[in-house]
Amino acid sequence: MRALPRRAALAAPFLLARRAAAQGFPARPVTWVVPFGPGGITDTSSRVVAQRMGGPLGQPVVVENRPGAGGIVGAEHVSRAAPDGYTLLYGSQNTHAVAPAMQTGLRYDPQRDFAPVHGLGHSPNLLVTGAVRPWRTLMEFVHQARERPDALAYASTGVGTSSHLLATLLQSAAGIRMTHVPYAGPATALNDLIAGRVDVMFDFPLTSMPHVREGRLRALGLTTETPVPIAPGVPSLAAAGVPGVEMVPWAGLFVPARTPPAVVARLEDAVKAALKDPVVREFFEGTGTVLWDDIGAEAFGRFLAEEIPRARDLVIRSGARAG
DSSP states (O other): OOOOOHHHHHHHHHHHHHHHHTTTSSSEEEEEEEESOOTTTHHHHHHHHHHHHHHHHHEEEEEEEEGGGHHHHHHHHHHHOOOSSSSEEEEEIIIIIHHHHOOOOOOOOOTTTTEEEEEEEEEEOEEEETTTSSOOOOHHHHHHHHHHTSSSEEEEEEEESSSHHHHHHHHHHOOOEEEEEEOSSSHHHHHHHHHHSSSSEEOOOHHHHHHTTTEEEEEEEEOOOOOOOOOOOOTTTHHHHHHHHOOOOEEEEEEEETTTTTHHHHHHHHHHHEEEEEEEEHHHHHHEEOOTTOOOOHHHHHHHHHHHHHHHHHHHHTTTTOO
16 A cells, blocks of 8 residues: 655544544534623524524533624634634624724634634614604605704714614715714613604614504614515615615624534534524514525635625725724
8 A cells, every 4th residue: 555645644643633523523512602792682593593503413502792892802702712613603794794894903804713604694774763853754864964964863882883884874875974872782772762862773673663663763764675574564775765775784603713624514504403493483583584594604605705895895985984
């Protein structure tokens, strides 16, 4: 038998060890890092999927919150974790597309430092205003904003978040200027919106539609052309008169780069099974989220390759800046 080349001979034990580790994976609980605080839609949706992944994997998947800097703190933590499949990241449009375009000195690269596992889904945002405000339609609001540059204020859940970037895109598309009022989270922002201390805000239908139904908020438009069951009768921003606000927040699951492909495949299969679970599907339908149960590792990687430069262009066009 022909001897192996020296380089192959040296690499063989390492490759065998990696295959053995992949075959025995997982041998202990897996940690799912949520780079945002507990209680929000990101946290609750992660827990629903993580719980259903435990069955196919034969080990529990434990959610751990590591909030900070719009998701950057948690993403950086996972980028430095061991590439063994035991540390997962709930990555989002902000951590993997918007933050690299807005932040200088980011200490991770969204493509170099992570391997995609599976897409989770995308969620439209709703533009809402307080019922105490006089405008009842999007164009009535736009006319007021044009007549009073910088006098009207929009709330966001922080610089670089979808609520911030969507508002800057709305300003660009509608030819208006507003004052930015960032908040630490949606609850306080919505309270001030209801009280009339700020004028508009982009928010997820899950948290804003209850206020719309009870008459405290008014819905002006959605960031998607596709009807959303949780927000019946609400038109898209384009149909309401302002096309060009084409951004829908998305999320997916990642592991550190150099995680063995067999381990990634095992996790991919577990996510795919979880997303087909009736309980998971019912939960996400109730949030207005469109599930990506067919966007596996390869397809998710292709999506990222297109989404990252697209987000960079959107950030430049919107004029949004960190800090």
